Amino acid sequence: MNTRFAIDRLGGQGDGIANTETGPVFVPFTLPGEVVTAAREKDRATLMAVLEPSPLRVEPACRHFGECGGCAVQHLEPAAYNDWKRAKVVDSLKRERIEVDVAATVPCQPASRRRVTLSARRTETGMLLGYNRAHSHTIVDIEECPIAVPEIVAALGRLKMLAGLICKTPKPFHLTVTQTASGLDIAAAESGKLADNARTLASDFVIREGFSRLSVDGEIIVEPRKPTILFGDVSVFPPPGGFLQAVASAEAVMADLVAGHLGKAKKVADLFAGAGAFALRLAKKSEIHAVEGDAAALAALDRGFRFASGVKRITAEKRDLFRRPLTFKELNAFDGVVFDPPRAGAEDQSKQLARSDVPLVAAVSCNPVTLARDLKILMEGGYKLKSVTPIDQFLWSPHVEAVALLEKPRKRR
Incomplete structure (x- = not known):
């Protein structure tokens, strides 16, 4: 039976929340101030109709919105959306009693995400390739994706064909697709063991379609051209399936904030350095010690440094x-x-950092809750929080990045 709900606020995951006598009810794809009908099941409800829409409601950018679980808030007007992202950072800091003037959200543009992870599965009617429906393992087969760069969107049909060639399991598996300067880099996970014939078919397809690399569970199947990512002006060959910031422009903003803060530092430690997104940029002015637990990422960073020009020692x-x-x-x-x-x-x-004498610290985070916890530790150790900047690189999702900059007076030795 459908129930009438008045939506009171927007939750942390992008669901509208209605306060009822029996507690809050989460209604996806609704906005504060709206009156809707929805089919309730415990503390969640499925939207049936919007009776009184919010003035902040806009037409979603994607035909799959509402079915696909990749995006949560395409229906929210951009300025209000950016305010919501900023509020997630502000609220996390307030919970730790941290007072700071949080900057406006640095926005993310559509068609800018260079790295996406798609779900795939073979069914009786053919291959599915897309994203999972929200709170479900059901794959929504997609024909468009307004968050992804055009090169990935244009390749969706060919990626589905490739998924069919490497699929050797009845279970769902994943394709992480990255736009690089030398073509799309495709990393499959849990697609099953490839026999020689399947390897040959997949390799021929990758070469014919102009993809740069195909790997399965970390093993390179074929690499017609080394995938190349630029960190500033330094070329790096990332490892198969390796971590990469999702949006190049967001990475550049983060790097600029960090470099501006640490510009006068002669020696910098880059912790959780990955493949060198910060280290290789900072090395233009500072000596860098890069620390990372992933050997493949660290090897990519080291190779990038060794072939770079105009950088100090890393x-x-x-x-x-x-x-x-x-x-x-x-x-x-x-x-x-x-x-x-x-x-x-x-x-x-x-x-450990809180106990140190390091005068300049830049904290980068994709989780405002753990960022706030870590900042509190640093501030209790004598650091002063100078600024916090939210940066959106996960468009229309609940996720937000942030860069926090801190200072501590140097102790006299």
């Missing part, structure tokens, strides 16, 4: 910073630190 250290963070004594050798951890944040590393 040393690389493979180290699990969750199990063995740099100690405060090790950190004291540096004038600046940047850290960009996974969503879990860098709690133990922040505790």
Whole structure:
């Protein structure tokens, strides 16, 4: 039975929330101030009709919106959407009692995402390739994707054909597709073991279609051209399926903020350095010690440095910073630190950093909650928070990046 709901606020995951006598009800694809009818099941409801729309409601950009779970808030007007992203950062900081004037969200443009992870599965009627429906393992077969760069969208049909060639499992699997300067880099995961004939067919297809590389579970099947990513003006060959910031322009903004803050530092530690998005840019002015737990990413960074021109020395250290963070004594050798951890944040590393004498710190995060926790640790250790800038690179999703810049007076020795 359909129920009438008045939507009170927008939740952290982008669902409209209606306050009822029995508690909050989450209604996806609705906005604050709207009156809707929805089919309720416990604390969630499926939208049936919008009776009184919000003035902030806009026409979604994609025909798949509402069915595909890739986007949550295409129906929200852009300025309000950017305010919502900023509020996620502000609210996380407030929960830790951190007072700072958070900057406006740096927006993300459509058709800018250079790296997407698609779900694929063979069915009785053919291959499916797309994103999972929200709160479901059902794959929505897509024909467009307004967040992705045009090169990826134009290749969706060919990517589905390639998925069919490498699919050796009845289960769903994933294709991570990255736009590079030398063509699309495709990394399959859990698609099944390829026999020799299937390898040949897939390799011939990749070469014929102009893709740069195909890997399956980390093994390179064929690489007609090395995938090339530019970090500033330094070329890097990323490892198969390796981490990369989703939007190049967002990465550039983050790097500019970090470089502007650490510009006077002679020696910088780049922690959770990945393949060198920050290190290779910062090395234009500073000596860099890059620390990363992933050997393949670190090797890509090191090779990029060795073939780069106009950069200062970069040393690389493979180290699990969750199990063995740099100690405060090790950190004291540096004038600046940047850290960009996974969503879990860098709690133990922040505790060591808080005890250090490093004067300049840049904290980059994709999770406002763990960022706020880590900033509180640093501030309790004597750091002053100078600025926090939210950066959107996951358009129409609940996720938001942020760059926080901190300073601590140098102790006299």
